[in-house]
Amino acid sequence: MTELVSLRETEPVTAGARGAPCAMRAVGLNAYFGATQAVRDVALDVPANEVTAIIGPSGCGKSTLLRTFNRMHETVPTARITGQVFFHGQDIYGDDVNPITLRRYVGMVFQRPTPFPTMSIRDNVAAGLRVQSGDKLDRRQVDEIVERALREAALWDEVKDRLKASATGISGGQQQRLCIARALATAPHVLLLDEPTASLDPLSSQKVEELVYELRKTMTVVIVTHNMQQAARVSDRTVFMLSGQLVETAPTRVMFTAPTDPRTEAYITGRFG
Amino acid sequence: MSAGAAGRDRAEIRPRASGLARRRGVSVVMVTLTCIAAAIAVVPLLVILGYLLKQGAGALSLDFFTSMPKPVGEEGGGMANAIVGTLMLLGIASMVGLPVGIGAGLYLAERRGTRLANLVRFLADVLNGLPSIVMGIFAWQFLVRPFGHFSALAGGAAIGAMMIPLVTRTTEEMVRTVPQSLREAALALGYPRWRTSLQIVLRTALGGIVTGVLVAVARVAGETAPLLFTAFGNSFWSTNLGQPIAALPLQIFTYAISPYDDWHELAWAGALVLIALVLVISLVARVVTRARHGGGHD
Numbered sequence: 001m002t003e004l005v006s007l008r009e010t011e012p013v014t015a016g017a018r019g020a021p022c023a024m025r026a027v028g029l030n031a032y033f034g035a036t037q038a039v040r041d042v043a044l045d046v047p048a049n050e051v052t053a054i055i056g057p058s059g060c061g062k063s064t065l066l067r068t069f070n071r072m073h074e075t076v077p078t079a080r081i082t083g084q085v086f087f088h089g090q091d092i093y094g095d096d097v098n099p100i101t102l103r104r105y106v107g108m109v110f111q112r113p114t115p116f117p118t119m120s121i122r123d124n125v126a127a128g129l130r131v132q133s134g135d136k137l138d139r140r141q142v143d144e145i146v147e148r149a150l151r152e153a154a155l156w157d158e159v160k161d162r163l164k165a166s167a168t169g170i171s172g173g174q175q176q177r178l179c180i181a182r183a184l185a186t187a188p189h190v191l192l193l194d195e196p197t198a199s200l201d202p203l204s205s206q207k208v209e210e211l212v213y214e215l216r217k218t219m220t221v222v223i224v225t226h227n228m229q230q231a232a233r234v235s236d237r238t239v240f241m242l243s244g245q246l247v248e249t250a251p252t253r254v255m256f257t258a259p260t261d262p263r264t265e266a267y268i269t270g271r272f273g
Numbered sequence: 274m275s276a277g278a279a280g281r282d283r284a285e286i287r288p289r290a291s292g293l294a295r296r297r298g299v300s301v302v303m304v305t306l307t308c309i310a311a312a313i314a315v316v317p318l319l320v321i322l323g324y325l326l327k328q329g330a331g332a333l334s335l336d337f338f339t340s341m342p343k344p345v346g347e348e349g350g351g352m353a354n355a356i357v358g359t360l361m362l363l364g365i366a367s368m369v370g371l372p373v374g375i376g377a378g379l380y381l382a383e384r385r386g387t388r389l390a391n392l393v394r395f396l397a398d399v400l401n402g403l404p405s406i407v408m409g410i411f412a413w414q415f416l417v418r419p420f421g422h423f424s425a426l427a428g429g430a431a432i433g434a435m436m437i438p439l440v441t442r443t444t445e446e447m448v449r450t451v452p453q454s455l456r457e458a459a460l461a462l463g464y465p466r467w468r469t470s471l472q473i474v475l476r477t478a479l480g481g482i483v484t485g486v487l488v489a490v491a492r493v494a495g496e497t498a499p500l501l502f503t504a505f506g507n508s509f510w511s512t513n514l515g516q517p518i519a520a521l522p523l524q525i526f527t528y529a530i531s532p533y534d535d536w537h538e539l540a541w542a543g544a545l546v547l548i549a550l551v552l553v554i555s556l557v558a559r560v561v562t563r564a565r566h567g568g569g570h571d
Contacts, residue, residue, distance in 0.1 A: 103460065110458065131465075132462075
């Protein structure tokens with residue numbers, strides 16, 4: 001079996017629009033739930049070390065597209081895809097690719113905070129780490145990585161005195177940053193964020209946005225959002241989807257000032273959706 | 274809408290006086306009947322408890338818990354061997370019933386909708402309705418007859434088998450209440466499916482499963498029929514798993530059908546202890562459940 005681990009050293013085989021190496025790339029991608037097609041013939045390059053925002057009205061397939069990038073789509077019964085998705089040039093749907101290995105490099109945070117209720121704050125952050133390292137890290141190493149991840153997620157100062165407390169005892173916004181810390185602890189190359197602020201209050205949303213803005217320094221981020229201002233604030237590139245199709249991809253500044261497709265313009269000026 | 278139509282609407286929502294009186298009458302009758310039914314439902318428990326206390330409390334002393342049964346005619350004596358025997362049988366039963374029941378319940382919940390899951394769920398329900406005497410005969414055929422003697426292991430296995438469907442269905446129900454989002458979160462972190470099921474899903478559902486397990490233990494604690502031809506009973510002290518062992522329900526049965534008055538009294542006391550055991554287990558189950566619901570969000 002080809003180990004995706006080796007991909008860390010692999011030279012990028014494709015280049016993004018601005019010459020940046022391509023972290024994820026979809027080619028002729030279709031995704032289905034049973035007979036319903038949620039994503040239609042999408043071709044998309046996600047440049048490395050940038051934040052790519054996917055916007056579009058409800059039900060346009062943006063979450064489904066995101067979930068094909070770490071093969072979470074296929075965990076739903078009757079769900080399937082055709083086409084290809086590449087992670088650093090390698091087909092993630094190849095026969096020799098183990099989705100578990102892939103998900104260690106492509107992390108994900110969901111719309112609602114999902115802390116594991118039986119675990120403490122510390123153990124939540126360490127959860128993915130433990131599994132991915134085969135439980136081989138010692139206590140001190142784990143503690144270091146937990147602290148680093150919590151600092152990156154801007155949560156350390158708020159929880160450092162109660163790392164052993166239950167993860168369900170903190171606020172919703174803190175829980176969501178905890179989930180981000182949990183994803184960061186495993187040092188993924190790509191982080192997929194599925195409407196990460198949809199269930200948060202404005203102040204918590206702002207913190208998550210600042211966090212996303214910082215993350216581009218170390219990783220590639222793809223964020224699905226309902227909130228166009230959010231896309232404008234945090235992303236380098238914006239992708240507009242409609243009815244499962246990719247309508248337009250452009251640098252965010254261009255997209256929000258001079259969209260080329262009339263449907264994009266209609267959406268971002270609030271004429272529908 | 275015209276004024277006439279509005280007037281008619283108002284007239285229609287106000288029932289006629291005679292109809293109203295009749296409905297109120299029916300309502301009072303129905304509430305009274307259901308109230309009486311609810312009261313009757315708890316009467317058997319209260320009567321049994323009261324009668325057991327009256328008949329059995331007299332024979333209940335420290336001696337009852339610490340001494341062995343005495344021969345007919347001798348004063349006193351207790352059921353120490355039967356109490357220990359019952360606890361041992363419940364231990365063996367748990368070793369049989371819990372792994373299989375929890376594993377099967379996890380499968381039913383995590384692979385719901387598959388043919389095998391639907392079949393197993395149906396068969397578990399059938400097994401749950403199986404008369405316990407049938408389970409006893411079956412255990413005798415396969416666990417007693419081949420070895421040539423009754424044994425604690427056979428008895429424990431028989432009531433353990435009775436626990437399986439109970440534990441299976443509770444585990445399934447509890448695992449199903451774990452939100453799908455937690456499974457997705459674990460999978461997205463690179464958890465293999467089996468680790469997601471065991472370390473995230475099962476652990477999250479554990480409080481509820483413990484409650485279900487305790488209820489199942491309480492249910493089988495009083496089973497007599499499956500023990501008749503398996504554990505068999507023993508008037509002497511024995512903790513040998515390969516030998517016949519005493520059990521409270523069996524001892525009660527033996528004493529109750531004897532012709533001696535002091536044995537009858539001991540049987541009543543044994544019944545009281547058995548019911549107290551079941552009550553304690555049920556109470557623990559309730560406390561566990563409450564701790565689970567109360568402790569999650571503070």
